[in-house]
Amino acid sequence: MTAAALIHTDNSIEVGHYTMDLRWLQKQVGGYIEAVDLQQPDGLVMWCNEEGKLQGLPVNNIATMLFEKVFGFGVDYIAGDVVVCCSKEGDNADLSEAGFKMITEAVEECQRRARI
Secondary structure (H helix, E strand, O other), X not given: OEEEEEEOOOOOEEEEEEOOOHHXXXXXXXXXXXXXXXXXXXXXXXXXXXXXXXXOOOEOHHHHHHHHHHHOOOOOOOEOOEEEEEEEOOEEEOOOHHHHHHHHHXXXXXXXXXXX
16 A cells, blocks of 8 residues: 555545555556656656546646646646555655645645636
8 A cells, every 4th residue: 555645636635545556546547657756856746647637637727737847837737536645766765744735735726826
């Protein structure tokens, strides 16, 4: 079981311990998975639907904020639900305190932008 965050397009987040195998990840994101390395020292990785945009899935505001924190504003966006966890040496590992902090900051940024 791995501690991870499920970030949904309705801006809800579920944090829990999950058995993260290929089928489970595909079920959560609704299709083929793609790993997005969020370039953190603890190896934060976001699993998303690699065809989410082609399928017309809704924008995931929180996941997009996480993406922008690493790659810059307006570079791209994330469509569909995602799973965020840590990856150490290619294996999924528990989401770290730094990972939770990054997600919290993304949520706060979404809320701030919604008020502007």
